[in-house]
Amino acid sequence: MAKTNAIGLTIADYKGAPTTLCQGCGHNSIISQIISAVFEENLPPESVVKFSGIGCSSKAPTYMLGRSFGFNGLHGRMPSLATGALFGDLSLIGIGMSGDGDSAAIGMGQFKHIIRRNMPLVYIVANNGVYGLTKGQFSPTSDRGLKLKKQGVNPFEPVDICMEALASNATFVARSFAGDPKQVKTLIKAAMHHRGTAILDIISPCVSFNNQPNATHSYEWGKKHEVILHDMQFLPNAKEIMLEGEMEPGEVREVTLHDGSAIVLKRVDRDYDPTDRFAAIRALEEAKQKHILLTGLLYIEPDRPALPDLYDLPTDVPFNRMPQERLRPSPDTMQTVNDLMF
């Protein structure tokens, strides 16, 4: 019998339609990690809502969480759809899938502004440095000097998704690599518990159009150049914090999230403080100089108010189930209003 999670569901309950992405596409492995993360977190699939723009990456939601609602929107417009939709029932968790073209080209504005509003959303940029679905044009994250078949050589400095997020004062910024599934999964779990927009820039190779060994978005380059900031663990309940066997005090940092869950970060090379925004910027700059793929939780600010916190909304019932009596002003107000008109 298939393994069940704490709420009695099997992994099959979290699957979606069979993928139509290319074999080996990084996006497929992100899909798998999302499925595992939601399964392992014991969340009913109905408590997750999927969003995406347009692109191969944005097709991903079809191939996971078939029992979750999903909205595959317009190119570059995932953030706005998600923002509006999640107000429908603020108890749900939103997962947004986007691509580097979707978020850094046509969607740059919405990407920056959902961050500014800190709308709770697991915002994944499946970053392959290329336009997959339209067959291999440069995206804004393409390497400078990258050569693509029909496009020539890219002369532009790439957009750095994490740097952009930090510049916009994002409250959760991480970089990962589809070739590092464990880290991807841990980050997704943490992101689902973060109260705010969680930006996950996941390098996700496009095997059809941008997987040359020298491309920084390729498997080979990633495998060779990945450097992790820290070993990560996510603990759904902070009270239960049990350090992994070998961990010694001082080697470990712990970030507690608004719901009592915690991220535990074990030192690898150097001590890295993920609540220091400026340190995060410096780390990105250094990684660029050193030509490495620096992955991990770059920055987190667990306590900034999220967008819904700015409205004093009832919490006893989901907003989309609120009955007429609570939405329509009572008849006696009509006279008062008319009086106000002069």
Add this chain to the structure above:
Amino acid sequence: MAKTNAIGLTIADYKGAPTTLCQGCGHNSIISQIISAVFEENLPPESVVKFSGIGCSSKAPTYMLGRSFGFNGLHGRMPSLATGALFGDLSLIGIGMSGDGDSAAIGMGQFKHIIRRNMPLVYIVANNGVYGLTKGQFSPTSDRGLKLKKQGVNPFEPVDICMEALASNATFVARSFAGDPKQVKTLIKAAMHHRGTAILDIISPCVSFNNQPNATHSYEWGKKHEVILHDMQFLPNAKEIMLEGEMEPGEVREVTLHDGSAIVLKRVDRDYDPTDRFAAIRALEEAKQKHILLTGLLYIEPDRPALPDLYDLPTDVPFNRMPQERLRPSPDTMQTVNDLMF
């Protein structure tokens, strides 16, 4: 008789229609400095082309350089219009006027992407932290905590135009203050000679909607809190560099631009290297912490190729004057092409 410049024009030749902006609007003083800068640089007005989006700030081009071509475009879309238009005659200088709403809200994408392309343009964001023309709504650069009449209190972290420019690898980033006309003028001169997109974030108070003394976009706040990074001088011809009387060697930095002109920066408090991108980011962070209005040339990279450099275009004649013989392939190519069709 009115004073004439080296090409025999008077300041009147550089004026535009009378302003219809509010009396005291910061944008008016930016207009004056643009007029002076072009006059003093001895540029024929016909060699400048004006662009703008929509907003009070974007109306400004009407009120200056009446003998220059101008295009008052769409809200947030100045960068794209300017990019296309300037290819018409690459010998001309483009000045783009935008607002904080125009560039940081609806225009965020174009703002970021013109920077990425490094299209030569003096890109001025007349930043008043408010929507002037639509009568006082919050803009993305409004202070967190700002209270406006019909809008309540702004809960969001402001967009920092300079930080955004740096995150996008801009090659020229400066902040100034409409209340500091001399610096504004010097920066405009330097920007006109920069080969690439020059971002000038000029704090430009809106006296009608956002000039409360505690607003960081007000005259009062700016006057009180302005700290300059350096004393600036612009020398159209670097060979002529003549340090101002009191300057001593070591106190001065000099940046030479592609055309042989130079910016001379005199140390004020500390030594600041405007070619160090990371230092610029740090300076912005510190200014934010210290609650000061840090002005001056934050960053410059004079040598990155500009967009037109990426195309190997003829330079003997402006592109928009190129005759048919040079544009239409010769008749004998037709057969070859048809043969290529199979």
Add this chain to the structure above:
Amino acid sequence: MSTQSPTSSGTVVNDFSITVGTVNGTGSQTSNLTILRAIFKMGIPVQGKNIFPSNIQGLPTWYTIRINKDGWLARREEHEIVIAMNPATVKEDMEKVVPGGALFYADHIKLPIERDDITTYPMPVKKLARQSGAPAKLRDYVANMVYVGVLAQMIGIDMDKIRAALDFHFKGKESPINLNMGVIEAAAEWAKENLEKKDPYILEPMDATKGYIMADGNTAAALGALYGGVQFVAWYPITPASSLVETMNQYIPKLRKDPKTGKNTVVVVQAEDELAASGMAIGAGWAGLRAMTSTSGAGISLMSEFFGLAYYAEVPIVVWDVQRGSPSTGLPTRTMQGDITQVAFISQGDTDSIMLFPRDAQEAFEFGWRAFDYAERLQAPVFVMSDLDIGQNQWMVKPFEYPDEPMDRGKILWEEDLEQWEKEGKVWGRYLDVDGDGIPYRTVIGNKHPKAAYFTRGTGHDEFARYSEDPEVWVRVLKRIKKKYETARHILPKPVLESAEGAPFGIISFGSTHPAIQEARHYLKEEKGIATDYLRLRAYPFADEVRDFIADHEKIYVVEMNRDGQMRQLLQLFVPDMADRLISVAKGDGLPLTARWIMNTILEMEEE
């Protein structure tokens, strides 16, 4: 036109127009509204129209107040009384005055009086402003109160009513009320002593505004939406739509506190642009919230792609288009009905649109709440096509009426419904036409039933919301959607018909042209003896009654405020067999149509 024949005593009572020419940004709006409201309080039918420039301060601006005892309140082109406060326009302002009319002007304006057919009244504006003791920075503002006082004295506006107007404006705050009242009274006193009444225009109290309120359409729309139970609003500022949501923000604390928890039940987000505003609203509508956005022309263009998604994915959303002078950025502070065909054919591919056309502030309120019922019932975008004239000007209308129908949330299935369906062996598919009306059933997020979820997309999909590129599926789904719009025709507000005996032709119109049409019809009847039938459209796609009306007339004038006769085009497509009966009477110059222009244009066409 309106006759203005002096009474026996040589006076013209309650039947004239006042135009005030000032500089914008000087607070003259308060003065003008005070005059308007005071007259209204005197029981005299009155309407104000603001003709203002697209800037903030320092440019010429005009405010026209029409006073008409018979209740004809459309814009007129004649100005009996002109108040000239702006040196830059005083010459043209003087020329505006009708022969026999009066010109009031600030006496610091050097004005060679070139006309001897009008009365001129200089006003010592600066002096009186100085004497008011108001602080220097308020001088301009106070100067504008001077003309209120002088005018009040000269045409007979009740001082009590003026105080009532100020009291309303300043929400009862004593100090500004007293400051202003002081200036007004001093000015009136001055006028009484120094000016001799020579023009014939005077006011006399009536009882004709009882049972009416004064409201602008944007306020009405905001209130209507709040009574409609709107839950989510995303917007981006744009003239002349901004005040719609801004006003809503003001009323939310008063009207939308949850009776159970005391918390708010509306979320308003100022988006970063119109693309995001429409995206957020569509997201919210999809999630089961009553969602809307409000914008004007440029915003509609930017939202085009999203409207196509909402159309094809069948998401309810209400869109207020407060139309302004277009194409392009056009005349942002002028009115027009210019976005009709654009909206009808919005977005790539075959689409359909639902449009509502409110007549005035009162209907703006009504459509404000009803629009959500239509959107949720039909699972489609509903466009409310208002305009600047409706939205920003004060309209004398019947009081807003509390919704006479419960909220129609449309076909939503919750957990228990799905269980029930399962029990009954009924199959649910998001895009299945179960009832034969083209409208499928939908579920929304948070529904915990394991079969509730579906995947929404703008790409081809079948009845179960599954991705599909099958040509037959594609055609089937789009045909079914078309059926929904056929259903819409029967649900939406019917046109309003006014018939007259022996009418030689019909008139079709919609929206803010209504008062001008009615007035034109009145003159046609009274002065030319021509009775007319009139059909006022209230919705698109058109109801059968529209076809009937056209069938009943050999000739129909379609009156509208644009260049191309856009509504006529839609009507021609609706009745191709009678397309040539429809004659366009169209002008889009940024100003509300006048009865005189409508009548003359029709008469000219009749002669041809």
Add this chain to the structure above:
Amino acid sequence: MSTQSPTSSGTVVNDFSITVGTVNGTGSQTSNLTILRAIFKMGIPVQGKNIFPSNIQGLPTWYTIRINKDGWLARREEHEIVIAMNPATVKEDMEKVVPGGALFYADHIKLPIERDDITTYPMPVKKLARQSGAPAKLRDYVANMVYVGVLAQMIGIDMDKIRAALDFHFKGKESPINLNMGVIEAAAEWAKENLEKKDPYILEPMDATKGYIMADGNTAAALGALYGGVQFVAWYPITPASSLVETMNQYIPKLRKDPKTGKNTVVVVQAEDELAASGMAIGAGWAGLRAMTSTSGAGISLMSEFFGLAYYAEVPIVVWDVQRGSPSTGLPTRTMQGDITQVAFISQGDTDSIMLFPRDAQEAFEFGWRAFDYAERLQAPVFVMSDLDIGQNQWMVKPFEYPDEPMDRGKILWEEDLEQWEKEGKVWGRYLDVDGDGIPYRTVIGNKHPKAAYFTRGTGHDEFARYSEDPEVWVRVLKRIKKKYETARHILPKPVLESAEGAPFGIISFGSTHPAIQEARHYLKEEKGIATDYLRLRAYPFADEVRDFIADHEKIYVVEMNRDGQMRQLLQLFVPDMADRLISVAKGDGLPLTARWIMNTILEMEEE
């Protein structure tokens, strides 16, 4: 339909269709194009249509090759030969085969042959691929060459022609040519030894393709633009428009080196989105460059606001709309003529649009260069309404013809012109209608004459480009612009008329439906004895000839590929007096129309 009656020898020669079902992303396009080209080289009229999914790899895809000795090359619904390479679709593929037809299938597919009315040929695809010695990662690809070889043997495709096709495809590179040729020959050899020909379909060389080329419309458009002297292109990738600019990039080094300096004379910018792409192109057009963008439905929607600006500020720009299945994201890899009314009424306010409707790759080339002449002459956006079928499929067309007219740069004034005007005492104003054709004169940046500059805006402006809110100025300028579109009607490509003796009705169509229309007309005549008149539209706004054609017929069928009969709507608005003569024959299911469907639909309507 096409008769396929066997010859005396029992064979059907040069008159059948082949459909290949494969998995996309496996390189089958090379195989299919090889077949197509080899047949073309045999002198036999042939056309290929690709029916592919909207993803990159692993989904079913079909390629249909129609072979017709009489030159009827529209899509057909009958498949005489089916090649089934995809296990996922083999069952439906088998059902597609017409009785008497043939099914070739990869023999590793477990296929219960359920039909005895067709011939089936198993192909040892894997074995032959293995034997080819090709590296493992090329196996799928090589497997597709197997069917080329087998088919070649069984229907008689010339091996020399296949080599010629491969030579072309691989630009003469020996090693891939030899690899592929090896597989094909081995497969042919195998077929020769192991299969017995039982179906009747064979090819015989002809001489009917001499004087023709094979080209796709996007390539043709790209070349047309290059010959049109395009200087600035901004675009954003979108199916099916992307290959237009990508192809252009390939040809620029060949065709657009400045003869004087050897440098490039075209700038191509990949923008960050469609808003920016249109903005850049409009900027460039404004600055005096020949500027264009290329996109599909969603892009058109996003560009709406900018088109309104270009309309009202009068900026020349060429827009290629390679239409695909819509509304919304729709069917991105299918064809449609669905953006017609949207473009006609694009952007807020009263606007007009110029559209060109190319018939095929050849006209795409011609309109490719002409569009710039129209845009610059008329100072307006010109939309070239192509579609996926034209753009991405190979069309057998007459060779491209070198432009027979010099570039028309329109009314541009340079320094010396302005001096001349001044001398002659002529006044220049950017928006003055000097010639009475509604088209003003313009200057562009870089013009050093001190009076050359003007300020362009989307807000109200007068004839001298000065800001204006004056109602009369507004109306005057918009009327004058309208006149420009009246002028356009007389300049744009005329419709093409084909009349027949005694035609009981007319047909109007446009664009890629042309071959199907012609074929349908042929059958109507041959099989039903019904002669038809046919007007092929090439431009909007419509020329007078269109009105004449409608006037000449009691009944006109308007054939198009969409749901709502969009072109018919525009025609109805053009001739309201004859609106009811126009009958819509419309289908938008994503596939090119077939002659059979057109004929049957018309016949059904005739019976009604």
